[in-house]
Amino acid sequence: MALADRFLTLGRDVHSGEVLARGGDPEAHSILQRSGFVPVVRLHETYHRLPVGLDEAEEKRLATRAVARLRAVKYGVEADDAFDTEMREPHYPPLGSQVAHLAERIREATTSDEVADVLTELTACHDGVLIALGEVFAATAAFYQDLGQPPDPHTEKRLQYLSEHRLGVLWSDLAHMRNDLADRHQDHPQRRACTAEIGPDEREASAVCACPPPQPRLATSPVAVPAAPAPAHPRR
Incomplete structure (x- = not known):
């Protein structure tokens, strides 16, 4: 992950008047969404905005909370003075x-x-x-x-x-x-549990494990977890 992805800007756009957040990686985007922001996907960029129809006090509350949550997990956030805060919110695994x-x-x-x-x-x-x-x-x-x-x-x-x-x-x-x-009830032919033991034919005192080196993991895109059939139709 590029170092630049650890930095975001969060402030009110001078043209639209919307409160926008730009930058960050997928984890930062997830924090923004959990803080009430809505993702906006454009051809050359993805950014986040607060929902429409909020009053100024609610915009400030949500934006300030997003700053506190992002900084709590070590993101660099350049925020408008109105949304800047010294608070840090505890981060729990979602x-x-x-x-x-x-x-x-x-x-x-x-x-x-x-x-x-x-x-x-x-x-x-x-x-x-x-x-x-x-x-x-x-x-x-x-x-x-x-x-x-x-x-x-x-x-x-x-x-x-x-x-x-x-x-x-x-x-x-x-x-x-x-x-x-x-x-x-089958062992995988290409995998075995690592016992961290030296093989019986190993004579080098520096050897610590007889297991083959781990295979590189293929890069994959995040996917949604499959869902299950729903119960009966809601009553009308």
Whole structure:
């Protein structure tokens, strides 16, 4: 990550009057979004703005809180005087980081049983992560049902479609993979647990581990965790 990505500017734009934040890396963008900012994606840049319709006091509260949160995790923030603060807000790992830790467990797994255990957390039929995501889709659809704006019925139907026809397929496929791995009881042929022990044929006193060097991890883009089928349609 470039050093420049650790710096942001946050202030009121002299042309539009909007409170804008520019710069930062994906972690900084996530902090801004959790502080109430809305991402704006343009052809040559991505920045963040506060929602429309806020009064000046609420803009100041949200912007000041964003500055406090960013600086708490060592981001450099150049802020307008109105939003500058010496406060630092404690930073707690978000819910998504707990799910991302499941991926780390799979990367470190050496047996099919270990991966099956991780996938169970996603696919468990009562309280797995995917089922919970389906509940979120259903609850959001129900919220849009009587919200009153012309596009809202379409949004409700779209959420129901995604939950029933897209998320359900992802859940079904991943559950099948989990069950397949649970039956295999197989060691991965290219992975083994590191014991930090010297091999029996090693004569060098400086040797500390007989394991092969770790394979480089392929760079991947962040992806959303698959979701699960939602419960029954909200009552009309």
